Amino acid sequence: MAESYAPGFLLAQSRPSNTTATTLYTAGMKTEVTRIIIANTTGSAATFRLFHDDDDGGTTMDETTALIWDNSIATANYVDIQAYLDGAGITIAAGGSLGIRSGTGNALTFSAYGIVSGVR
Numbered sequence: 001m002a003e004s005y006a007p008g009f010l011l012a013q014s015r016p017s018n019t020t021a022t023t024l025y026t027a028g029m030k031t032e033v034t035r036i037i038i039a040n041t042t043g044s045a046a047t048f049r050l051f052h053d054d055d056d057g058g059t060t061m062d063e064t065t066a067l068i069w070d071n072s073i074a075t076a077n078y079v080d081i082q083a084y085l086d087g088a089g090i091t092i093a094a095g096g097s098l099g100i101r102s103g104t105g106n107a108l109t110f111s112a113y114g115i116v117s118g119v120r
Contacts, residue, residue: 008034008115014100015109021051021061021101024110027092030117034089036081036098037111040073047072047103048079048110052090058097070103089114 011033012025025033040046050068051061063069067090073079083089092098102108 008032008113011112011114011116012098013109013111016100016102016105018105019101019103021049021099023058023061024098024100025092025112026058026097027094027116029094031092031114032083032087032089032117033092033098033112033114034083035113037078037113038073038081039078039109039111040075040107041109042104042107043075044104044107045072045074046107048108049099049101049103050081051099051101052092052096053099054093054096057095058092058099061099061101065099073108 014024016022038048047070051065052067053060053065100110
């Protein structure tokens with residue numbers, strides 16, 4: 001029987017109330033983000049941005065660290081980003097961060113799952 005890949009545990013969850021880029025998760029130790037789910041719980045489409053910054057303490061959230069830029073999620077829908085193989089996730093160095101931005105305040109819930117180094 002083939003071994004299945006576990007997505008890890010909940011690292012962080014946020015529902016931004018404004019449209020400013022913010023930190024979703026800062027790694028205290030090397031972390032592999034294996035799944036990110038973004039749910040739109042409103043009656044209108046909403047856009048989101050996703051950032052990954054390991055260079056300067058995880059504080060830059062702009063075009064230079066963007067992974068996804070202004071992706072639209074339809075009303076009452078979601079985006080599910082997953083690593084399907086062990087080791088294929090987004091690796092965040094200690095002190096690095098995963099950032100988010102919602103194009104509409106109180107529209108999107110971001111949930112990140114993963115595995116912290118040494119926890120496997």
